[in-house]
Amino acid sequence: MRRLMFVLIVLAGLAISAAAQVAPADPNRWEPEIQKFEAEDKAKGLVKGGNVFIGASSIARWTNLAESFPDRKVVNRGFGGSEMAHAAQYASRVVVPHAPRVVVLYSGENDLNRGVSPQTVFASYKKFYDTVHGALPNTRLVVVSLKPSLARWKIRNEMHETNKMIHTHCAAAKNCVYVDVWPPMLGKDGTPKPELFVEDGLHMTPAGYTIWTAILAPHLK
Secondary structure (H helix, E strand, O other), rough: HHHHHHHHHHHHHHHHHHOOOOOOOOOOOHHHHHHHHHHHHHOOOOOOOOOEEEOOOHOOOOOOHHHHHHOOOOEEEEOOOOOHHHHHHHHHHHHHHHHHEEEEEOHHHHHHHHHOOOOHHHHHHHHHHHHHHOOOOOEEEEEOOOOOOOHHHHHHHHHHHHHHHHHHHHHOOEEEEEEEEHHHHHHOOOEEHHHHHHOOOEEEEEHHHHHHHHHHHHHHH
C-alpha cells in the first residue's frame, strides 16, 4: 500500500510539472509581419550603417523614433507581442541585412508574463547575440533592461533575474552595452511612476519614451 501511494504521489507530481511547462513560442506567428518588413526594405532600400531597433511593443509603439533621434539613421523593426525567441529567430532577416553600426534590443517581457523562465529568455537572448555578432562582429548591441511597469509588477523578480543574467553576459561580451532603465522609471516609493504609462499600465506615454531617449542617445552612432 505504501509503495502504491508513493507511486501515485510521484505520478501526480510529474503531471503537475508537465502542466506547468510553457509551450514554445509559435515560430510562424510573426511571419506576415516579417514579410512586410522585408517588402519595405526592398521598396525603400536598406539603411546601411544606421541604428536598428528591434523588440516587442515598447519598440513597435515608438512611432516617433526618427524624431527622438533626429541626427541618427534609425530603423524600427519592433513587432508588438513578440518574445525574445522571435527576435532571435528573425534577426538574420530584419537586422543583419541593414548591417547596422548599432542594434537596440528590447524584448523578454512578454515571455516572462506568459510563464517562460528567465533562463529560457536568456538562452533566446544569447541566440540573438550570437546571430547578430556572428554576421556583424563589429556591430554594437545595446540591450535595454526589462522595464518596470504597473501591469507587470507582479513578475518583477523574474525581470530582475533576467536582467541580471543579460547584464552579466553583456559586461563580458564584445561590443555589447547593457542599459538599465529601471531606476529612472521608479518613483520615490520604489514603484513604477504612473505618468509613464497609458491606461493599460503596460505601454509607455511620451514621458516614458523621453526617459529612454535620454538614456539611449549616447550609445547611438
